[in-house]
Amino acid sequence: MDQLPDIIGYPLAEALQICESSGYEIEIVVTRPVKATTEENPRVVRFNVVSTNKGVVTVAFEDIVRGGG
Structure with a gap:
């Protein structure tokens, strides 16, 4: 675990897979x-x-109804 996973902006499920494969236990x-x-x-x-x-x-959570997405 020399390098932190770059997961900012990722959907949660995908980010959790990346963290798990990098050896991290995650709290949400x-x-x-x-x-x-x-x-x-x-x-x-x-x-x-x-x-x-x-x-x-x-x-x-994405709120695409309110604009921006």
Whole structure:
């Protein structure tokens, strides 16, 4: 585990596969806008390493109805 996996922006399922193949155990934290209307398409917005083989992945749900996507 010399190099951190570059998973920012990846869909959650794909990011978890990358982390697992890199040897990391992952905890997931969810963040969302106050007025979120959907809980679909989680994407990674942050990856923090908390120990040698453990990381925390923060995900946010895409809200494509409100623009930007």
